[in-house]
Amino acid sequence: MSQFDVTVIGSGPGGYVAAIRCAQLGFKTAIIEKYSVLGGTCLNVGCIPSKALLDSSEHFHNAAHNFADHGIIINEPKADLARMIARKSEVVDQTTKGIQFLMDKNKITVFEGVGSFESATQIKVTKNDGSTETIDSKYTIIATGSKPTALPFITLDKERIITSTEALELKEIPKHLIVIGGGVIGLELGSVYKRLGSEVTVVEFMDKIIPTMDGALSKELNKVLRKQGMKFNLSTGVQSVERNGDTVKVTAKDKKGEEVVFEGDYVLVAVGRSPYTKGLGLEKAGVDLDERGRVKTNEHLQTNVSNIYAIGDVVAGAMLAHKASEEGTMVAELIAGQKPHINYNLIPGVVYTWPEVAAVGKTEEQLKAEGVAIKIGNFPMRALGRSRASGDVDGFIKVIADEKTDEILGVHMIGARAADLIAEAVVAMEYRASAEDISRMSHAHPTYAEAMKEAALDATGKRALHF
Template sequence: MVVGDVTTGTELLVIGGGPGGYVAAIRGAQLGLDTTLVERDAYGGTCLNHGCIPSKALISATDVAHDAGQAEDMGVYADPAVDMSTMSEWKDGVVTRLTRGVESLCESAGVELIEGTAQFVDDETVRVAHGGEGQGSESVAFEHAVVATGSRPVEVPGFEFDGERILSSTDALALETVPDDLLVVGAGYIGMELSTVFAKLGADVTVVEMLDDVLPGYEDDVAEIVRERAESLGIEFAFGEAARDWTELDDGIRVSTTDENDDVTEYNAEQCLVAVGREPVTDTVGLDAVGLEPDDDGFLSTDSQARTDVEHVFAVGDVAGEPMLAHKASAEGEVAAEVAAGEPAALDQQAIPAAVFTDPEIGTVGMTESEAEEAGFDPVVGEMPMRASGRALTLDEREGFVRLVADADSEFLLGAQIVGPEASELIAEVGLGIEMGARLEDLASTVHTHPTLSEAVHEAAMAARGEAIHTR
């Protein structure tokens, strides 16, 4: 039986249930708005279902196995066996628990949930097509709308994802067997995280990258530490090469690359993971019907209140531009909902932290030394190497550092780059410091617990002031 089109109304319509969308929906409902959330795939979006959470689950699981097998210096002798199918089931269980939690939180807040694909009809209405044959559609009239449709993996021409030979990051995270040979196209954060996972699981991994090093956009010494650790795991790199085409073999594929001289190199692999970045999904919601046009990169322009050029339509998360980070999306979602509810909210963060879950981890926030100079500051830098950290040594982690950047005259914190164990956690202290307008003296005079990794932040602040105790 075909369900006919019906029309309902809502004060706040949110399109997309990822970290930006579901947060906007819950916050809107908390503020008393009649709120409707439309999601076409799974609540939690890419982050919870196909990105942040499943990838970090696999990283944690593979680290357990790898670390146990590499701890002879500690007197631990083990040869762990990995059951990839069971590991995948555990990872999926984590994802399911969190996505169900998102759905439950929305329902508890009073958010109306609709499953389907939303498209604008005009600037006051969307039509939601329900999945499945004969499921029909419905129209939803709204007063305010939040576009939170997220992003998707970028496809390289000729390397369209098929889920078998040519894999997206989503495909790679769903594998239940480990390929003997994996070719990875792209040495950005996604490529490096997943390369490390599969190398630790026993795959022979080769990474092809157009540029001359891993992790474009990060400082050279940051990238160097991660690359050298990856090489120690057996990962091979081919820099200055671009994937051109591929052919299928009886037992895998052959990928051809070209360099700046048009020289061709061929690589045989069982599968190829293409991880060259992500692009915003702004072509599925009928933006032209509401009078919006994305820029050349597919992003929607927004102001400090997350509004688009159409005042009652907001955009949050990956569709609203860089940085394409889940926590940035959530912050924007909160602001969008509060503005829709008439609250005096705005995005005024001084700096947004970022983390890369490679081995070792990377955490960054604010400016680098060179960026501070370009911005007109006279920067002072303080650094604490992890090899001088007692806690890092007890974890058998010697590589990396904590680096703080501050203004020389005022000592105001400007940024930090951390490479090492738990860098994703350590960066939060500096992020808070920047947001609060802290000075080097504030970090240096704060007593940090011993023995912890956070002492390296304290020591870096001391070093920037010329008062280092534990480093030369």
């Protein structure tokens, strides 16, 4: 029987990072992945492929609508969805091969198959050919991730009634895509097909899109996406989804309780994700789950069985790839006797629509509910020379600071390259910077980042210089 110091079950951004860090720290490490390629949901059917399609569709949209403004005159462009999907697959292939290279480089043993506990220290690997192998591991890290959540009354045929996985592999551009769910996944994939010419209708149960983010971001993104042609039906609860040939009918009730019907050729169900623990054999190891089916852990991500840890989407918290990676690193270092920590308040969130949306820290709504006295600074992207030069004038940056201490408590932004700009806010808040600190730092001109300086200056009460 093969013996390892640490075995990681799952090779997504949490699992493979945990395995690499364990190996770097001198542990004999194994990783178990049920699919033939490494990388988990993020690299194969999530973050990476969706961003590839978002970039391709954005190029097409610009060619069709914006090139002329820049003096670039071309014939009417045509979208080759098959080539876009093929390019997406090439990007995924390159990325997953990179993970395999890192496994080899760090001398990590890779098992292809389903890993399930036989006991707290023994794991059986059931391979695709049906053969099995049992390994012994002093420590185990569960990193099995999540799967798309399905509403119980919806039958996913994965042809016309689809999840995000199938949306990345469509053979045609939908004529009318109905998106159930106004969160990150639904809006990103809705944006892809809207840019390519689909009619896109979003049906959201809550009274706003991206409901977990700051209300100002939700309002602005709604406005911008409506301007792009996306349709929204908020406070609308789906009752049923039926397919008849190539037509799919969604029946729902609006906020007045009246029935509304939407018809399209595809329905994307994007109502969130659920932790994936199927086949793990947690009961044999004695590992507890919580009321939502997540692996229960303490503040060190340790389960009730002391040598078993869990990270990423399978535990409580935001389902974000970078959060999982941080947790994987932390657990590896904890096993090594180090004392790492994660400040979950400073894990940024991003929506990769265009303009992008990004945030870190607490929202205005959260801080007011907590009774914290705050001051707010805002700066519109359209006031920047860089934004006017590129034509990306939608959005703003909002800085929230403590009224007494001036410490930055939250930063919320929507605009070009917000996904990259948010890193400045994360660094600032990690070092507990004040709004005045940021306002006094020199920012290169002309850049989008100048909006961060101006919003911080506005938060100090001195007012922004360029608005």
